[in-house]
Amino acid sequence: MPRVSKISKSPPAAVEDILNRLGRNIRTARLRRKLSMEELAERVGISRYVLADIEKGKPTTAIAAYLGTLWALGLLWNMREVADPDRDQEGKILERARSPKTAPKRKTINDDF
Amino acid sequence: MPRVSKISKSPPAAVEDILNRLGRNIRTARLRRKLSMEELAERVGISRYVLADIEKGKPTTAIAAYLGTLWALGLLWNMREVADPDRDQEGKILERARSPKTAPKRKTINDDF
């Protein structure tokens, strides 16, 4: 992605860490399944070069390429709980701390999207 | 990413699902923390437009932008176990079973013990 964001050019150590770990884990899962990079890449719908980037933990690669690879390996379910509001204790506390005071007037309840 | 991969142009439903969920979860976490998109985007090191894309679950956005956002929200730890080899039961079994699979095709006889 052109005009590369700072976060992609030089990610915080924690992000780089997660990316390297993810790449390593994907490679391990692929080898266990005895798939070549070409074979897996084809199943995912990317080129072998992008899969190589993923296994190296490249920050600028599209998230769909990463998730698609997890999906092709049967490991996508690992992502279901990421940032789950129910597990976001910090956020829950902050939300509750917001004093609703008297009566919360609401005309229409939801406002998603 | 130019020459957009098939996986990014039209991801499998499971991938699209995870992306939408992730975007919604990030939005929820941001609002709970009372951060504006501009404020959070600046902390992450991306433009507000990219953060908007993330909250919409855009497939072609760089993974570092997603992970950086989780990081800025204190939610990156959720990613640590993704594709963890220790939790990859399928992979562990395959490795132990040592299945031949799509390796080099044998010409005539094959009778590994």
Added chain:
DNA sequence: AAGATATGTTCATTTAAATAAACATAAAAG
């Protein structure tokens, strides 16, 4: 040894990701 297979590396080409500015709209805050 040869032959096949897997991955790495370089190069050129395509094209859309990311940015910024400007303006619109919609809520909050005053």
Added chain:
DNA sequence: CTTTTATGTTTATTTAAATGAACATATCTT
């Protein structure tokens, strides 16, 4: 009501992500 803040939308510009081909290297198989 008026002002401010948050987010959405449009447009133009920049530039590197993704691709494929070709070649290199390494490993594995006869």
